[in-house]
Every structure is written in C-alpha cells, then in structure tokens.
Amino acid sequence: MFENIAAGMHMVLQLDNILAALFGVTSGIIVGAIPGFTDTMAMCLLIPFTLYLRPIAAIAMLMGLSKGGNFGGSIPAILFNVPGTPQAAVTALDGYPLSKQGKSGKALKIALYASTIADTLSDFILFFLAAPVAMIALKIGPPEYAMIILFSLAVIGTVGSENLLKGMIATGFGLLFAVVGLDPLSAGRRFCFGSIELTAGFALVPMVIGLLIVSETFRQIEIGIADKILKKDILNKLPKAVDPRNHQVSFTEFKNCLPAIFGGLGIGSAIGIIPGIGTTVASYLSYTYTKKSSKHPERFGKGALEGVAAAEAGNNAVVGPNLIPLITLGIPGNLAAALILGAFMIQGLVPGPLFMQQHAPMLYALFTVLIISNIFTFAVGSIFLKFARKLVNVPKPILYPAIMVFGVIGSYVFRNSLFDVKMMLFLGVVGYILTKFEIPLPPILVAFILGEILERKIRQSLLISRGSLSIFFTRPIALTFLILTIVAIIMLGTRLRRKK
C-alpha cells in the first residue's frame, strides 16, 4: 500500500498537474460565481480539451473545476440571493440576509472556511474507504453489477426531477441514446441509418455540450433579455459594512460554526457514498439538521452564520465520497461525477472493480489532487472574494454567444469532425424540446454514460442464466439492490407527491 501511495504522490507532484488543478479551481470559482453558468456546464466545455492532457492533469483540472464551482456558486447566492449553482440555493437562505445586514464579507468567509474544511476531511473518507469497497466490488458478478447500476439510475432519475415519471422517461431516453452504434457483444449495427459516423455511437462530448449547454442557450434566447435579475441598482443597494469586524469571522463565531460544519460533513459524506443523491439534497439536509439541533432555530433564515456553514459544509462534503462508487464500481454519484467518469473513459481508463487492482497508485494520485485542489480553492477563493461583485454581472447577451462558440470548438476538436458539431446542434434541439415538457436533462446524460455498461452486464447475466430473468432475483446481493431500487422509487416518489 505504501509504495502505491508514494507512486501516487510522485505521479501528481509535477508542474503540469498542479497548473491544471490551479486552472480548474480558478475557472471553477469564476464560472460558479456567474449566475446561469454552472460548474457542470463548464466541465462539459472543458472535457474535449482534456483529451490532450495526461490522465492525472485532465482529472485534476475537472476535479478542481468541480470543487471551485461548488464554492463559487455560493458567492452570488450570498451577495444577491441568486444561486450560481443549484446547490447554493440553500446557502442563500441565511447568506443573503447576512449581506443585507452589511455582513457579506463575514458570510463569504465562513462559506469558504466551511467548504474547504468539509471538503478536505471528506476526501479522507475516500482515502480510507475506497480500497475496502473495491475489495468487495471485486467479488460481485454481472447480475449484481447490473442491479447496482439500475439502483443508481433510479435514484438519479427520481432525485433530479419534480416528477418521478418524467425522471424515469429521461433515464429511458439516455439508455436509448446509448444503444446507438455497434452492438457491444455481436458488433452488429444499431440505429446507424447508413451513417458511418454513427457506428461509433453518439460521442460523449457533443452529447453533453448539446444537451446541457446548447439547450440552455436556446432557453435563454426564448426568455430573451426580459429578466435582468442583476440590475445595477440591486448591486448598489447592498449596504457596505461600516464596522470592519463585519468583514471578519471572529474565533468565537468560527467555534460556534464548528458543530454545523461537522454535521454537514457527516451528512454530506454519507449522502456522497450513495450514488445518485448529490449535492443539493446534502446541503438541504445538513441545513435542516443544523437548524433543528440549534439552540436558536428562530435565527435561521434571518442571517445565522451556522446556516451558511451547514449548507456549504453539506454540499462540499459530497465531492470526495462521491468518488468512492465512481472509482470502485464505475458508477457516478451525480452529474459532475458522471462527467469525470466520461473524462476517465476518454483517457482510456475504465473505473470499476479492476481499476483499483490495475491502477492502485492512481487512486492515491487522485486523492493528492483533491487535497491540492482544496488548498487552491482556499487560496484563490480568499483572493477572489474581493472581486466577486464585478463578475456576477456578466451580461447574458455576451455570455451565451461566447459559450456557444466555445461549445462548437469543443465538439469539433474532440474527433476533428463537423459531424459532431451537427450532432451537438441536434441534441441541443432535442434537449430544448424535452425541457418544454419538463423532462430533466441530467438523468439522460448519466443514463447515457452508464448505458453501455448496464447493457453489457444485463446481457452477460442473461448469457450466464441462459436467458432466464431469474438470475436477478435469486442472488442475494442482486435481489437486495433490486428491492432497494423499488423502495427508493416508492419513497422518493411519495416524497415528491407530498411536496406538491
């Protein structure tokens, strides 16, 4: 084990990796701070370029982006009540009232501290748990594997949407998109419509850029410039802190926030390990837990520093443990992890049970990358807080055309083909039409990325059982996950109904 750790460190501590992580973190914070441009969108745009980097540098850049974006999203949430990323909406609950009291500096700083502390500690969970989980993962066969994927798809589909059925339809579409191309076992052509380019299937890059970025741009064009949320007068309305103490977090305040941070850490990590639930739920649960266990629950929502700390700790603690199912099973915990899985696959690395055996140093390299990214998040974040106000106001008419052109380049350079650019446009239109019917797009992508492996495992299982479906019910682990899938769908489905 120790030689693996040393080898991992050696792989990471090279200039290009560190620069990649720094670039990822910085652009993540910037992008997260711009409302309407999420960290996952930025990841989609960067993925094609990672093809030209070495594996560790590629992953370092994307992980840094994800971490930086996670923190960056809280900046506009605190300053203007406009979450830069979906998970930051919970941060705004207490962060914005603090800003209105002229304590924005304090809120931003506690958000930064809570993010980095929870993030760093949660990475250690990855460090200690990945190897044992991988040992167990090595023992499972195709039917178990298929059921675990099904379980995570069910969770991703139901958590990510307002309507259970629509989430499931989205998952179905994703699986259908994954079918296009050569058959994984017999290599027969499927849905190629005579096109040579389609025999390789839908490429990942046009898929993610089309569905997430082009469709979003279309939506913004439809809305037009009617919604100028951040008009200049709102920006100027915020009271400036007269008292310099309002810009600092005192030691007592920090100490009072520690229970919230550790609560968030526990909840976030636990949620991170389960595939599919993701950051938004974690920050929400962490916030409500801290509020319930607080001595002064009435202060929450009116500017409680603990509220900001809990929300940020909760969503950042997800990132590290989220990689456990990714590395050991090859199953992404959320969209960001799915995109990282995509980047792994582009590099020719397939995360999964065998990954730990074949690339053990890689895991420790990844871990080191995560810690380095955290240090960068803290450093860049501290400097960046001073300029954050300006960036939040990037006008959409400039932002979206730039993103579109960048998306075109991304789709093109990936395989040097204009076909992929056309594919991107096609998928953008499909995504736009689907959002008109409130079909969530992230489950489509996750299902698309997992589709091929799910199909392979199901068909392998059916080969073992000579075509009998009973193989999924008669093996204990497979059955457990099948039951868990059904329970998850029912539970999450009723929760959604109650929410309505």
Add this chain to the structure above:
Amino acid sequence: MNKDQKFGIVLLIFCFILWFFLIPTQISSTKDAVYPRLVNVWIAICGILLILKSWKSTEKIILYESKDEKGIIRVVATVIIFLIYIFMIDFLGFFISSFIFIIILMLSFGVRQWIKLISVPIIILLFLYFLIKKILFFPLPEGIFF
C-alpha cells in the same frame, strides 16, 4: 388535453414507431434487439403511466402560453442560423463564420449598440485564436481565407 397527456401520446407514438419500424429495420438480428426492446418497453410504460396520472389531475396546463410565441420564433430562427453557421464553417473557416454568428446571436438577444456588436466577437475570437492556435495547437476548420 393538458401538456403531460400530449407528451405521453407523442411518447407512445414514438415507442410504436421504434418497436415496429426502427428496431426491425435498424437492428439485423433479433437477439441484439432484446435490450433495445426492453428500453422501449420501459419508456412506453412510463408514457402510459404519465397519461393515466395526468388524466386524474384536473389542473389544466396549457401547452403553449401565448406570450412565449415570440421567444419560440427566436429559438427556431437561431436553430436555422446555427445550421447555416455549421455549413459556413466548411466554406469560410471557423473564425470568419463565428464572427458573423456571434453578431447574429447577440442581435437575437436584443443587443443593439453597434460598438458592442463589433467589439465583443472580436475580443472573444482573438482570445480563442491565441488560446487554440498559439497555446494548444488544435487544428480548426479552415476556409478560403484562414
């Protein structure tokens, strides 16, 4: 008929076409078609449930709100412009066609100040030019000029 029912019916028609026309013509062996058919059934079941569920709910959801119409026309126009743009890349090269494309996109976002319309695409493309041609050395589609 509400939005969900309409969507459910479109979905079922799609599943029908998939089952009876697309899968038989596009997948040669029946063995290979088992898994796609499973996915097909999955979508169809969800579609049927969606129709049934929205039948029960009495709330009326109108498919297209009238105020959206202008926005949708803008989107359709953008898609057409995008298509033309992709074909233009082959002919004019990436940079010139992108220059025109960004201006048109900004116009559709409602930007009317001509200083912005000229300067923004120039800044974006200069940045991309140096990033891609001078730092990353990626090949980009070239046209008749450069």
